[in-house]
Amino acid sequence: MTNNKGRLCGCRCGDTTAGGRFLPGHDAKIVPQLEADHGSMLDFWAWYEEAMKGQEPSKRC
Numbered sequence: 001m002t003n004n005k006g007r008l009c010g011c012r013c014g015d016t017t018a019g020g021r022f023l024p025g026h027d028a029k030i031v032p033q034l035e036a037d038h039g040s041m042l043d044f045w046a047w048y049e050e051a052m053k054g055q056e057p058s059k060r061c
């Protein structure tokens with residue numbers, strides 16, 4: 001009777017959600033997680049821009 005596929009929580013806590021991207025409240029963990037991984041949000045952003053180089057920019061307007 002269980003009908004949840006389950007999917008890994010986006011904050012990488014290793015738990016499985018009922019189908020959403022995050023367990024309840026865990027979406028708030030992703031910013032501190034990124035800061036921990038990259039040093040700061042600025043470092044994350046620099047990394048992100050580097051990673052996105054050469055990609056089609058998403059259309060705005």
Ligand SMILES: [Zn+2]
Binds near residue numbers: 010
């Ligand atoms: Zn989580």
